[in-house]
Amino acid sequence: MTVGMRASDDAVRTAVDAAYRDAWGQVVATLIGLTGDWDLAEDCAQDAFAAALATWRRDGIPNNPGAWLTTTARNRATDRLRRDATGRAKLRQLAVFVREEPSIEEIPDERLRLIFTCCHPALPFEARVALTLRTLTGLSTGEIARAFLTAESAMAQRLVRAKRKISEAGIPYRVPPAELLPQRLAAVLAVLYLIFNEGYDEHDETRALAAEAIHLARVLTRLMPTEPEPRGLLALMLLNEARRATRTDDGVLVPLEHQDRAQWDRGLIDEGVAVLDDAISMRRGGPYQVQAAIAACHDTAADVGNTDWPQIARLYNELLRLAPSPVVELNRAVAVAMAESIPAGLALVDGLVESGRLEKYHLLYATRADLLRRDGRKDEARAAYEQALGLAPTEAERRYLTGRIGEL
Amino acid sequence: MKYVLLICDDESKSPSNEELDADPVHQAWLADLDRRGGRLYGARLRPIADATSVRVRKGETLVSDGPYAETKDFVGGIVVIDCADLDEAIVIAAGHPYAQWGGVEIRPLWE
Secondary structure (H helix, E strand, O other), X not given: OEOOOOOOHHHHHHHHHHHHHHHHHHHHHHHHHHHOOHHHHHHHHHHHHHHHXXXXXXXXXXXXXXXXXHHHHHHHHHHHHHOOHHHHHHHHHOHHHHHOOOOXXXXXXXXXXXXXXXXXXXXXXXXXXXXXXXXXXXXXXXXXXXXXOXXXXXXXXXXXXXXXXXXXXXXXXXXXXXXXXXXXXXXXXXXXXXXXXXXHOOOOOOOHHHHHHHHHHHHHHHHOOOOHHHHHHHHHHXXXXXXXXXXXXXXXXXXXXXXXXXXXXXXXXXXXXXXXXHHHOOOOOOHHHHHHHHHHHHHOOOOOOXXXXXXXXXXXHHHHHHOOOHHHHHHHHHHHHHHOOHHHHHHHHHHHXXXXXXXXXXXXXXXXXXXXXXXXXXXXXXXXXXXXXHHOOOHHHHHHHHHHHHHO | OEEEEEEEEOOOOOOOHHHHHHOHHHHHHHHHHHHOOOEEEEEEOXXXXXXXXXXXXXXXXXXXXXXXXXXXXXXXXXXEEEOOOHHHHHHHHHHOHHHHOOEEEEEEOOO
């Protein structure tokens, strides 16, 4: 299994890091599938990665690091279960996995079962997010806590409670059957998108969360090759990520129209568009595909003036039909303002203000302010920018809005 | 797995036992549960007007009228079921007529 040569410390460290990225979720998923014990699975995966550092230095880096790690973790689990009576009873039930050593290529990829179980709707939403990150990407509890601005002890508690509920409430470890799949898949996609957006915000400087979300979306598209929406989500993430570098300048938010498009990542845009085309060719639409199509309109336009606003307005209409929400209505209002006329867009925004549904949402007022400014209604624009400023959650947005007020 | 389904609503509807027995949704639900072999026990509870709550504090027994918790929905019946896992319990709970206007709380038995 190994190439049988000692490997340098650097080479081993690089190989273990790469394996951690690619194989952590798979090792944990396989071990949960075999033992049904989430804590044991995580502990043994951790042990296997620690063992890899020492063993690979001595024996060389194996040809298939993921397989080596899975086998090692599985053996570790067997040893630990042998130590006590309940464990031995469990091992007898799991005779298959003690008796033989299946060739590692035969071990199926269990990550899909793991993703669906982590994102089960009977778990609190925050717990789904934390559990997905912990078990599938191997981010430590401390790293997850920092990413969500939560105390590590609280995050640890959240993970413990979630795992306990899975076992005590009988949440099945499986990919849901066809009749449950659309709803459950939507729940999985929502978790991945939240992780991405959390990472897209300013406080994730290391980009860890956005990178993990894209990685998980890629895994999901490989594991569900016939489902279009995971592809739609991956495309959406890639098309947003492509613009990330230009979203702020020196800590000030830069709106789409002023972003330096030459700096957008062409590679990500091309990949995003290709993934989206793939999804659309399956001819089953969905909200992530529509959102990705809107992002693609922006990403492939030379500038704001050359953006296909009528198409974007149509796509928002479609999105409203698939996934109605006041935020989507607000975005549609902008597209209508650009495609038809500012007053037409303003009328839609004013309708939203009157409905009171986005009362606390700073972008409602920022959008209204922006349209009023374009319409030459300076005093009203200033008042609306000030409303937005009072509600804006990030420093970058507050700086941007302050700048706007100054320009009026 | 064994679960208790707590059948809840706000008691504004209060169908009689006869009405409930005649409800085609309720009949279909019972038939489905029996087909799954999952019905261990079931009972309807009298309304909260007949409820009494007991608490013991500092050795003193405190008795009050009404349900324990001041919530919008109250437990109106309990069903003990045995089924494969939470997903099956969710399917069973969703078939109960009260799920359409009240709600069903699924609680695993502590065994």
